[in-house]
Amino acid sequence: MSLKYPVTWRLRECMQAAKIDTVTELHNRIKAIAPDAIKYAQLAWIVESPPARLNLQTLAVLTIVLGCRPGDILDPRPDDMAPTEEDASKKKQKRP
Secondary structure (H helix, E strand, C coil): CCCCCCCEECHHHHHHHCCCCCHHHHHHHHHHHCCCCCCHHHHHHHHHCCCCCCCHHHHHHHHHHHCCCHHHHEECCCHHHCCCHHHHHHHHHHCC
């Protein structure tokens, strides 16, 4: 399923940063915190591609297990639309 508003999905990168190498390992850590948060098959699917919908509890558990923030896992802009340094400097200039 393609997303109407594509996102940059970085779950695999967050797993690597947390030194989690497999979906099985990630699933086991999730089950230790919230046994019913997500099924293995669903997790395996979302590791590779962004889900069309994501349960807030699942997102919260992912951030806890991976030691990250929701914005580390997903960015509502695709990489080619990510803010540039020029955008950041313009934003700073607008602040009072």
